Amino acid sequence: MKNIFVSLQKNIPMRKKAILLLLFAVFAVEAMAQAQYYQRYDWPWKWKGKTIVTDTPKRAKGQQHALQLHVAPMDTVRIAFVGLGMRGADAVGRYMHIEGIRVVALCDYEEARVEACQQILKNNNRPPAQCYSGEDGYRQMCEQEDIDLVYVATDWHHHFLVAQCALLHGKHVAIEVPSAMTLHECWTLVDLVEKNRLHCMILENCCYDQFELNTLNMAQHGLFGEVIRVQGAYIHTLDEYWMAYWKNGADDKLGWRLRYNKDFRGDLYPTHGLGPVAQLMDIHRGDRMQTLVAMDTRSFRGKDLVKQYSGEECPAFSNGDHTTTLIRTAKGKVIEIQHNVMTPQPYNRLYQLTGTKGFANKYPVEGYAIDTKSVGGALTGKYDNLSGHSFMTAEQRKTLEQEYESPILKEYYEKAKQVGGHGGMDYIMDARMIYCLRNGLALDMDVYDLAEWCCLAELGYLSLEHGFAPVEVPDFTRGHWQDIQGYRHSK
Ligand SMILES: NC(=O)c1ccc[n+]([C@@H]2O[C@H](COP(=O)([O-])OP(=O)(O)OC[C@H]3O[C@@H](n4cnc5c(N)ncnc54)[C@H](O)[C@@H]3O)[C@@H](O)[C@H]2O)c1
Secondary structure: OHHHHHHHHHHOOHHHHHHHHHHHHHHHHHHHHHHHOOOOOOOOEEEEOOEEEEOOOOOOOOOOOOOOOOOOOOOOEEEEEEOOOHHHHHHHHHHOOOOOEEEEEEEEOOHHHHHHHHHHHHHOOOOOOEEEEOOOHHHHHHHOOOOOEEEEOOOHHHHHHHHHHHHHOOOEEEEOOOOOOOHHHHHHHHHHHHHHOOOEEEOOHHHHOHHHHHHHHHHHOOOOOOEEEEEEEEEOOOOOOHHHOOOOOOOOOOHHHHHHHHHOOOOOOOHHHHHHHHHHOOEOOOEOEEEEEEEEOOOOOHHHHHHHHHOOOOOOOOOOOOEEEEEEEOOOOEEEEEEEOOOOOOOEOOOEEEEOOEEEEOOOOOEEEEEHHHHOHHHOOOOOOOEOOOOOOHHHHHHHHHHOOOHHHHHHHHHHHHHOOHHHHHHHHHHHHHHHHHOOOOOOOOHHHHHHHHOHHHHHHHHHHOOOOOEEOOOOOOOOOOOOOOOOOOO
């Protein structure tokens, strides 16, 4: 370094010297930014006709896909929790009701939050966990040898950083939603899983809600005929919550979630809507998402929210108030996903299924409509005169749900109601993951689900920023989306 400056001083005229120093400074700042890892939409893409196509990195030589990945059964799953805010602390509490686990590490930026969770262990007569705190505590934590699974419930910026570190240290990972925010993060996680043969599960609890599980079971028994169109959403005004999210010091007036919405356009929280309907559609188990188009309203409320909480004018707010993404699959089916955390309206995840022989809808009105004449078989006699024109009666629905109750609910629902967590679905998700790990089974949601559900943010952004153009959805399995036929939970 010293030599460069000496030769600059001796041989180069003043103006050139200034330019070189400027370039050097830009390079240094860039290198520092890289080291800190700045989340942005920067994945390479190009136009193919009128469609945007993003790069699909080549699978490294010798690397295999990780579909149906299973690893040796674990007698006790030794868990490290990272991110102990509202969601992470709740998770620690829930795990006190799950057999075959030990909490061996607790980590949060804030030491007090770690201590509070240590107290949960103590209150439940569990041995104390190793404690880590500060920005880089998770890095030290990943050096701890007796960890099988790292459970990540941090803010969105740290999901990937913690998961990457854990996978590189040979630990399985489960990540809160959305587990990855950019295509770079999606592809890196896919490659890390394939290389290291470790699990990386998206913690999409909405796949375990009662209506969704029963409907999935009915669909798998053919009650709706061919499922041709589905809808899902995250419509939840966050006005009550913006200020409850973690703030990084006194100067951080917005908290991570409002700031993220200020800085990023696109559907930032697609997985509650997409996860359960992707399972209905057998995505990467016989079908795949092929092309999407996104459209958003402009941002109407964002700037005022920033002013309200920071006291400062907000020149630009990136996220539209309501974003809609339409996706066409390889088999010619359609998925519609919506996102709105801005305007006051009843909580809504839509969850709507249109089939060739029936229809199901969860929000805002729950119901099933099935054309029994065309379905025949199991339904004939029991539900005569159902035409599909209107929802079946409450009594008919009760009988149907009893007959087609999901085997997962049969197993877990009674206890889930006692433990709670979004009506029990959080507990079922956790209990299922631990069951699969303890029995050496493939997990319910794999890294390809994670990538497919989370890629909507950056792909949608590309569509929105380029006149709502069609964007190709990458095949994260790189050629293996038809190897498995039909979505099934491991048994
Ligand atoms: N599945 C669901 O239903 C659901 C519900 C709520 C939240 N979430 C997700 O859970 C995650 C957490 O949400 P939340 O509501 O608990 O937010 P929160 O703001 O309450 O908690 C985030 C935590 O991350 C910690 N953190 C920040 N930097 C860290 C670092 N370097 N190392 C360790 N910890 C760090 C913060 O100190 C804070 O305790 C988010 O991804 C959110 O989207 C999911």
